Amino acid sequence: MTNPRHDAIDGMKEADGMDEVDVLVVGSGGGGLVAALAAQARGLRTLVVEKSQYYGGSTVLSGGSIWIPNAPEILRHRAAESPDDLIAYLEAISDGTVSRERIRAVVEQGPRMLAFLERAGPHMRFEWRPDYPDYHPAAPGGSVVGRSVEALPFDRRELGDLDASMREPTLRTPRGMWIRSNDLHAFLGIRRSWKGKAMFLRLLARMVRAAITGARITTRGEALIGRLRLTTLDAGIPLVLETPLTQLVADDTGRVVGAHVEQQGRTRVVKVKHGVILASGGFDHDLPMRKQHQPVLTSDWSMGAPENTGDGIRAAGDRGAGVALLDDAWWMPAIPWGEGKLGLLLFERQIPGQFIVNGDGRRYTNEAGPYTDFVHDMIAGENAGVTHIPSWLIIDEQSWRTNMFAGHLPLPKIPWAPVLTGRTLPTAWTESGSVKKADSWAELADMIGVPADNLAGTVDRFNSFARQGRDLDFGRGDSAYDNYYGDPRLPNPNLREMTRGPYYAFKVIPSDLGTKGGVLTDENAQVIDVHGRPIPGLYATGNTSAAVTGHGYSGPGGTIGPAMTFGYVAAEHIASLAAGTSPSAP
Structure with missing residues (x-):
């Protein structure tokens, strides 16, 4: 299954046209890869740069759930929920700290984002987690019925040479013993139910099958990133590894028009015509910064991607971005x-x-x-x-x-x-x-x-x-x-x-699982400055931005779902402005 084209894109040190692009995406987790796909689909020449030698960010380390109420896959099994109920739930758990416009954006644009991914190619397929409730099901608008989906199991052999550059998860099951979230729920009853024992036998059978066939089936965050990476490959989107962001460039009006990135020990300037989307994670492993805002911490105990040291947050701050929730994390x-x-x-x-x-x-x-x-x-x-x-x-x-x-x-x-x-x-x-x-x-x-x-x-x-x-x-x-x-x-x-x-x-x-605080953004994922005004040409999603749930946590996939959604929203907003049309209301 090795594809020589994989090496040509992922292992290159310089991307064709890297010096000038329409959209620059910083970070290759779920939010960044969705943003790149959405921008490229709208005809914008897009480049993804990644600080690490591996792609996938913290998403690949995660459980891979995507909290998106009314996701297309969910609606194939049940009736749609009222957007007003969903907004009420997010307002309740965020305790009034997040604007209604931003909450409405994630509620309304999340299903559109997943519908876009399903159209983007054959790799993007999902399944519903029907039994896993919201984290606060008794709150107004909360639900005991699952609102999350996750990527279908994925064979890493499909990645070919790209497999070596996908980050390995911290917590890994034995080879061949792939397990979905719904499987785990059954498996945990191994000593109290026949269902648990049957699941154990099924897992052993998967191991035997993998040993015979050589299959490398994976699930959760690995499956999501693997499927997204193949889809970006099919779309012709270059992803350059070991290329950290060091500075954002603005013109005389304050519009962000480029970025400095470091590559092979030297600085390169990437000119950006329409927008930079920061999806570079939080400041999980910048211990001095964490002690400044979270003084109770004495050690680096984060499970986020090791390279998450706040690069995007600092670069946006240098351009006047406001910040919020720096005292919190996805604990x-x-x-x-x-x-x-x-x-x-x-x-x-x-x-x-x-x-x-x-x-x-x-x-x-x-x-x-x-x-x-x-x-x-x-x-x-x-x-x-x-x-x-x-x-x-x-x-x-x-x-x-x-x-x-x-x-x-x-x-x-x-x-x-x-x-x-x-x-x-x-x-x-x-x-x-x-x-x-x-x-x-x-x-x-x-x-x-x-x-x-x-x-x-x-x-x-x-x-x-x-x-x-x-x-x-x-x-x-x-x-x-x-x-x-x-x-x-x-x-x-x-x-x-x-x-x-x-x-x-x-x-x-x-x-x-990563820090929760970051730069302030609006309903279009535009970065907001300290005076409450959007910074033209600058967008952020995921843990680079302050969480749309405030200090709360909606449910399984409550980090990844909004990250992917606002990556999509950012790309759509950039494309609308580039086309000279009014951005569609979220």
């Missing part, structure tokens, strides 16, 4: 395994037999709630003067033996297994210092450095809630979102008494 609690390795905590926090305590040995939030909300509460507690970083997630022996946890399967030791199995803690875990095991609550309290009396009181109170089936302190299990990865056999899928040791405590720190 995700995680276990620090050492040597820069992190284990994200998603479904583990919805296991019924677990709770999380601070340095006082007390619970402080709904553990099963949305991950960004969880870390917001962790940070608030730390800022209030009580140690919350780290916190400790505690499970009992029953939870350890019946639930998948941090990549460990609750199965007897299987020597040939490509994943962690067995009854004992993996040696690497205990050596990391991030896991403690004790036979009693008092012993565990001593090991993690919390007051024993407080921890004992927390256990008693938690167990009383479990017997009642209701968490009277934090409402754990009241939301359909909480229940998604819980145990449906229980009256409250997220609560079970913890009475039998040994007990295990896992250190929890605030990681993230």
Whole structure:
């Protein structure tokens, strides 16, 4: 399946016509690649430059969900939702910090963006996630029915030589054991349902099939980026790697008309006729900048793409761009395994037999709630003067033996297994210092450095809630979102008494999927200056821009969906202005 044309475009050091283009896109994640496709489709000569030696940005590292209510694939299965309900939901979770015009743009243009992608070529195909609710389903306009789609599974062999330059995800399943989001939901019930066991056998069959055929099937963010990359290739869009943005160029009127990029150690000037679209990610790994705006952080714990150091945000700031939400991120609690390795905590926090305590040995939030909300509460507690970083997630022996946890399967030791199995803690875990095991609550309290009396009181109170089936302190299990990865056999899928040791405590720190703050943009994705005026010729999307959900998080794919949408919106706006027509109202 090797295509020599791939190498000619992706591996080149100079693109034909690179010195002058109609549209320059900075960044090759989901938002950037969609922007490039939309601009090229409108007849604009487009170039994509990428700082890294790999394409895909943080999108390729992600779960790959795309939160787009009324997506074409969703409407093939159910009736359309009211745009007013969707706007009400986004206004509720953003708490009035985002303009209605910008919210309306993502609601109305998101489905158009996906319809455009489906027309753009045979690679862009999606499937619906019907059962995964919004992160705040009880909010006005919220839904327990899924509003996300994801790319269909994809064979990386189709990329040919381009495969080597696609970023590898941080979290990877064993080769051949590809798993979709809906598959994962079933698989997590491996010890409690025949459906989970059947899914395990299906995954093993996929591994065998891959070993025989050589298939390299992938899903989630990898599948999305792989499909987008092939589509940009078919469209003839050059993508130049190892070419970071260093400066934006403006004319005497303040219009952005070009950019300085670095290539092979020298600066090149790219003249841009119609617009620059910044899709270069946030400032995930610029620790000094993060400490300035998020002083609670002491280490670089981000899971975003390593090259995300705020280049686009700074370049736009030099041109007078306003900024917002720099104090926030798409937070995700995680276990620090050492040597820069992190284990994200998603479904583990919805296991019924677990709770999380601070340095006082007390619970402080709904553990099963949305991950960004969880870390917001962790940070608030730390800022209030009580140690919350780290916190400790505690499970009992029953939870350890019946639930998948941090990549460990609750199965007897299987020597040939490509994943962690067995009854004992993996040696690497205990050596990391991030896991403690004790036979009693008092012993565990001593090991993690919390007051024993407080921890004992927390256990008693938690167990009383479990017997009642209701968490009277934090409402754990009241939301359909909480229940998604819980145990449906229980009256409250997220609560079970913890009475039998040994007990295990896992250190929890605030990681993230990327920063949330960036430059201010309007409903056309135009960058707004500090005086509230659009900067002509300059656009931004994804984590380079301040999130359209404010401090909130809409649902699975609530980062990627808006990033792709506003990449499309930016290209459409540029094309309309270039054609001398009024941009269509979002």
